[in-house]
Amino acid sequence: MVKNVAQESVNQKLQLVVRSGKITMGYKQTLKAIRNGTAKLVFISNNCPTIRKTQIEYYAMLAQITIVLYQGNNVDLGTACGKLHRCSSLAIIDAGDSDILTQQ
Amino acid sequence: MGKFLKPGRLVVMLAGRQAGKKAILIKANEESTKDAKFPNGLVVGIQRYPRKVTKRMGQKQIRKRTTLKVFIKQLNLNHIMPTRYRLEESTLKEVRDRIERVKEAELKNVEKRKELRKNLRKYLAEKYRTLPAGSLADKKAQSRFLFSKLRF
Numbered sequence: 001m002v003k004n005v006a007q008e009s010v011n012q013k014l015q016l017v018v019r020s021g022k023i024t025m026g027y028k029q030t031l032k033a034i035r036n037g038t039a040k041l042v043f044i045s046n047n048c049p050t051i052r053k054t055q056i057e058y059y060a061m062l063a064q065i066t067i068v069l070y071q072g073n074n075v076d077l078g079t080a081c082g083k084l085h086r087c088s089s090l091a092i093i094d095a096g097d098s099d100i101l102t103q104q
Numbered sequence: 105m106g107k108f109l110k111p112g113r114l115v116v117m118l119a120g121r122q123a124g125k126k127a128i129l130i131k132a133n134e135e136s137t138k139d140a141k142f143p144n145g146l147v148v149g150i151q152r153y154p155r156k157v158t159k160r161m162g163q164k165q166i167r168k169r170t171t172l173k174v175f176i177k178q179l180n181l182n183h184i185m186p187t188r189y190r191l192e193e194s195t196l197k198e199v200r201d202r203i204e205r206v207k208e209a210e211l212k213n214v215e216k217r218k219e220l221r222k223n224l225r226k227y228l229a230e231k232y233r234t235l236p237a238g239s240l241a242d243k244k245a246q247s248r249f250l251f252s253k254l255r256f
Binding site: 061 | 106108181186
């Protein structure tokens with residue numbers, strides 16, 4: 001039960017960030033953002049291929065960014081952002097009005 | 105939130121002829137430059153690793169087996185895998201100095217490049233021969249990562 005509640009709040013926060021802040025979706029762009037130093041938080045879906053997942057985790061470890069292992073697959077993550085496509089990794093560049101960065 | 109693609113970072117090449125070889129990141133341009141319209145970087149890498157050496161070998165043989173071949177390449181940052189290892193300051197400074205002595209325009213010149221490669225090759229081989237013993241966790245011996253072949 002606790003997990004479900006947390007999941008919903010994550011979704012809401014993500015929606016707020018998409019609306020008010022800046023996000024990059026997609027594997028290539030998240031890596032670019034992490035490399036640049038512009039990414040502040042990274043989400044990875046649970047069905048992201050393991051190599052890709054560990055690669056993003058390694059990059060984030062080097063850049064000292066937190067990673068959120070999203071409790072849902074890439075379809076869910078895409079939907080949570082209000083998009084009609086799948087997304088297995090996304091990076092938050094600017095959180096806008098959301099408190100997603102401070103809370104997590 | 106930290107930029108980690110700084111000079112001195114040891115990286116592994118992911119694509120191209122030198123895929124799987126380890127390299128030192130010398131310069132990283134996140135924004136595109138004039139002749140490279142993508143985030144690019146300059147790396148100095150090891151094309152041919154030094155061979156294994158045993159106690160029974162004589163000095164001459166050891167010297168032969170610890171030579172290495174070096175490549176200089178400007179490439180897309182997408183084709184690099186950064187690692188958590190870094191080259192020590194002193195070695196990095198030397199390598200950068202030698203590269204900076206050759207001006208950017210001259211780097212395209214094949215002869216100059218060859219000279220630079222020879223230069224770096226000698227320097228890195230010496231560094232390899234005088235590497236302090238120690239595990240990779242030891243800050244001073246992190247360049248040990250650079251000289252060991254990635255087996256795959």
